[in-house]
Amino acid sequence: MGFSFTLINLAGAIALLLWGTHMVQTGIQRAFGANLRSVLGSALRNRASAFLAGIGVTALLQSSTATGLMTAGFAAGGMVELVPALAVMLGANVGTTIIVQALSFDVAALSPALILVGVMLFRRDSSTRAHDLGRVFIGLGLMLLALHQLLALMAAYEDAPNLRLLLKAVSTTPLLDVCLAAALTWAAHSSVAVVLLVMSLAAKGVIAPDAAFALVLGANLGTAINPLIEGPSGDDPAAKRLPLGNFLTRVTGVMLALAALPLVGPVLTRIEGDPARAVADFHTLFNLTLAALFFPLLTPYAALLRRWLPQRVDPADPARPLYLDPAARETPVVALGAAAREALRLADVLGEMLQGARDALERGDRRLIAETRRRDDVLDHLNTAIKAYLTALDPDELGESDHRRLNEILAFAMNLEQAGDIVDRNLLPHAAKKLKRGLTFPREEQAALIGLIDRLATNLRTAASLFVTTDLRTAHRLADEKVAFRDAEAQATTQHFERLRGGRLEAAQTSALHLDLLRDIKLINSHLVAAAAYPMLERSGELLPSRISRQDAS
Template sequence: MEFSIALIQLAGTVALLLWGTHMVQSGMQRAFGPRLRSLLGSALRNRFTALAAGTGVTAALQSSTATGLMATGFAADGLVGLVPGLAVMLGAGIGSTLIVQLLSFDVELLAPALVLIGFVMFRRDGSPQVHDLGRVFIGLGLMLLALHQLIIIMRPYEHAPLFQILLGAVSNVPLLDLILAALLTWAVHSSVAVVLLVVSLSVNGVVPPEAAFAFVLGANLGTAVNPLLEGAAGREPAARRLPLGNLLARIAGALLVLSVLGPLVPLITALDPGRAVADFHTLFNLALALVMLPLLGPYAWLLRRLLPDSAQPVDPSRPLYLDKAAKATPAIALGGAAREALRLADVLEEMLHGARDALAKGDKRLIAETKRLDDVLDRLNAAIKAYLTSIDPDELSDEDHTRLNEILVFATNMEQAGDIVERNLLPHAAKRLKRGLAFSKDGQAELTGLVDQLIANLRTAASLLMTGDRRAARLLADEKVAFRRAEAAATEAHFLRLRARRLDTAQTSAMHLDLLRDLKQVNSHLVAAAAYPVLERSGELLPSRLAGRAAAPR
């Protein structure tokens, strides 16, 4: 019974440590996530700035996994070279050691003060950033409390016979320790929490130094598994170069150090036995960076040979940027969803080009190919909706909720605009081809001009989704009025041609008027997709454009 209670206390304390780590990570991601992502992206010019950026971003986020996912996404999208990307991964390993070094000091007395400060900041109704930093302080306090509680729980069992037998078995198989720690780190997504747990157990003599060092090596491997399994999952082989290269480098380093672990243990423990595990964690990552940094060029060449660019065409309906692992980091998840939504705009533009050419040339094959693109729109839109609605709403700030809704509105309107092209514009083109009809020269020019105007507005809408610029939003909203006037002018010109009894106009009259109406509906969806959300957020969108009624006579 006593052992069961102790086991529950131990599990609860470890859970508290993990939760504290999660609060620190989520608080930093909410407060500085977009800025840190921008910093990381701008620093990927060469291996040295990339190493420094990886260290700094990971130290702030306290999650080498989050940094690894960012770098993996950049590399998979072709935004960063393989060499700087590998340098970021090395820097992420160094950055993860900083909080371990800090918390390995005897600072548990600060825990109540940190929780109190965090609580006061969290309860403030002012700046959202202060609110998020309050989460960070609370998380740090909980981590310290958990580590202190862990010491209290384990102290009575340090000299228990059964425990000593178990420790003897563990300490004799360092490779097993490494594998267990790697699996645990992969499961909890936090090498910081695992290493801190090992530090606490080692300081109290629960785990011998050699086994503790093996556990640390395993934690460094486990944190490199997540970007490979989750960040690059479902991508082309070339997209897996960066996370696989990081994992292979860490496996080689861990096995090399494991082979000489016996002689290393007395050397490191002699310096400061109480901080030996934290120091070993830092030294391993520093040594790995120093060894690998000069070799990144040939190493990247080898990875390209192992994982060459795929010659197979990519399924256009398969999402490219919706990383499941990124959902724990709203700033990254929303950025990926926005990039995926831009693909909807690209597909819709291709459909508009196809519809324009089909209306002008009457190519049956072109009509069929353009029609199939609507299936791509439908599947991408469904994937984006499923991804965004699966994000934990408790992890989203008010700004995140607004951004999520903007992406959903954009995706929905892109899909609905595609439906109009597929169900209305293309059937008219097919009907014209089947009946051997032709629009008048003036009528064809009007339709082509309106489609070109739609394509220009679509590009503006796509740009507006990423920038959120109010001036661009007003310009796009004004295009709704301009397009309505162009549609009215085209309709009036069509009626003038009918009055002139032009045969080519009379034969296609109903079709021409339907197309003008359908094009105007497509433009309405483009404006609603990007302009209205921005104007509504800035308070510049009126609830109605109807003129106010005059007062009724008494």
């Protein structure tokens, strides 16, 4: 019974360690996620700055997986070169060693103070950054508390004969240690937590130094498995370049370290008498050596990866999402960025539909009308995929800015999908009616109609740019476009009634169709404004609740 309770306590302490690591990661992501992504994106210009950014971002997030997902988001679609992306991953692996080094010292006494400060900050207004930093302090306190409990549990059983026999058998097989730690790291999604656990075992003498070093190698290998398995999916092999490249560097490093372990291990234990500190130093030494080894070789290494995994040249299904990576849902800032990139594809498809409608009105091609209408199915599928992806995010992991961005993405996707419905169900059928009845618009009306569609296409590009840049002046300019389309509709309505009063029935029929087309175009423009301009104007407090003038009754 006592042994069963010990196993439960041991599992609880490990779970507490993992949960503390999770709280630190989510707290940092919610407090600084957008800034970290911006820093990482701006640093991806050369390998040196990318390497340093990988160290800094991972040291804060305590997760090389989260850094890798951010980098994969930039690398997907060729937005960043493979060489700096690989440099980020080398830096990310070094960054994981910083928190391990800090916790390798005897800082368990800080646990109550960290939790106290964290709770005080966490109980403040949830919209403040202090609330998110409270999660970070609580997580750090829980990690220290878990490590202290692990040490206490191991102290009672370090001399148990059966445990000693089992660990002695494991210690004689370094490859088995590597596999066990790699599997545990893959399951826990945290190499930091596993290395800290190994430090606790080594500190109490439960495992020999060589076994502890082999377990550290396994933890470094396991952290590269998650992005490879759960990373970018799809038929394009190029999407696997970065996770596979990082995994192969880990495998190479582990093989070389295992071969050098009989020489390096004794030297390190003689230099550092504290077993826990020796484990932390070995973890740092391994990652620094691996970075020094591969950093000068990144250019030919990237060329080799491109040769092994060439980019797929076959056209993909346009309705298949390209950027909605399921693994990115664990990192909200990455998931929101992926959804935003997918939403921009809606703008591209809607632009193709508008161009098809313009050509159909100008040339009267029935086949072109049918092809353009089929693109609405692409909009429907992408919009559904984006909504399903975003609604699957855990709302508790999202900060106030994350919730606002999520709503903006949903509004953008929904309005563009509805604009596509108007093209499909109204604009194109009217173009088909014009062709079927053999109607011809007067030259000036035809030119005005084509000009408005071109203006609509320009507004669509402005809306897409505004969705990314969030420039307030651009939002005002896009919102003001509603006036031009409203004036065009009013002028066409006046001309239509004049023709009716003049008794020109054929001209009235043409002008009625022209008026229907203008109303469709105006409605599409309204959706573009609502997709990008209104959310920003509302956020800045410059969107009026109504256009009706409110005058004092007195």
